[in-house]
Amino acid sequence: xxxxxxxxxxxxxxxxxxxxKVAEAKRLVDTGEVETVHRATQMVGISRSAFYKYKDSVRPxxxxxxxxxxxxxxxxKDEPGILSAVLGVFAQCGANILTINxxxxxxxxxxxxxxxxxxxxxxxxxxxxxxxxATPGVVKAExxxx
Numbered sequence: 514x515x516x517x518x519x520x521x522x523x524x525x526x527x528x529x530x531x532x533x534k535v536a537e538a539k540r541l542v543d544t545g546e547v548e549t550v551h552r553a554t555q556m557v558g559i560s561r562s563a564f565y566k567y568k569d570s571v572r573p574x575x576x577x578x579x580x581x582x583x584x585x586x587x588x589x590k591d592e593p594g595i596l597s598a599v600l601g602v603f604a605q606c607g608a609n610i611l612t613i614n615x616x617x618x619x620x621x622x623x624x625x626x627x628x629x630x631x632x633x634x635x636x637x638x639x640x641x642x643x644x645x646x647a648t649p650g651v652v653k654a655e656x657x658x659x
Contacts, residue, residue, distance in 0.1 A: 531559060531563055531567065532567060532571045534557040534558060534559045534563075535557075535559065535563065535564055535567045535568060535571045536571050536572065536573055537553075537557045538550070538553040538554050538556070538557045538559065538564055538568075539553075539568060539571070539572070540573075541553040541556060541557070550564060550565075581630075581631055581632075582611065582628060582629070582630055582631070583628070583629055583631050583638065583656060583658070584626060584627070584628045584656070584657040584658040585626070585627045585628075585629070585642070585645065585654060585655070585656055585657060586624070586626055586653075586654075586655055586656075586657040587599060587624070587625045587626070587627065587645060587651060587653065587654045587655075588622050588623070588624055588625075588651070588652040588653040588654075589622060589623055589625050589650055589651055589652065590621060590622055590650040590651075590652060591618035591621050591622060591623055592650055594650075595648070595649070595650035595651070596615070596625060598648050598649070598650065599625070599627070599645060599648055599651065600613075600627075602641065602644045602645055602648060603627065603629055603641070605644075606634055606635055606636045606640075606641045606644065607633040607634050607635040607636075608629040608630065608631060608633070608634060608641065609629060609630040609632075609633060610627060610628070610629050611628045611629060611630055612626075612627070612628040613625065613626070613627050613628075614626045622652055626657065638656065642654060642655065642656060
């Protein structure tokens with residue numbers, strides 16, 4: 514039976530430079546800034562063999578959440594239009610909403626759980642969370658699972 518991989522969240526400053534260069538080369542290819550791995554590796558100053566050695570093992574933390582289903586837990590004031598504004602943030606950021614669950618308001622607020630597919634996000638997940646928090650009428654917004 515193959516051993517399951519172990520994962521670590523490590524501050525980028527603590528990583529060897531090769532890992533950062535591999536991540537940058539992947540980003541260049543993924544965003545279409547370059548058309549080939551050869552060109553990406555030239556731009557970041559690594560060999561193609563180093564790129565292929567580490568490419569499946571290195572990715573930025575926010576990319577690990579990309580392409581996944583993420584659940585957001587929100588507490589909203591019980592006022593007209595606030596839920597619509599929250600859903601607008603998801604639409605603006607390219608999230609595909611899968612489910613919305615809202616509790617009955619109590620003490621002027623309601624818990625709203627939104628589950629969204631994040632593979633089409635146009636912004637980092639942390640920025641989506643910040644935009645939700647900045648929306649008028651949102652008391653609390655956090656990523657619950659993902």
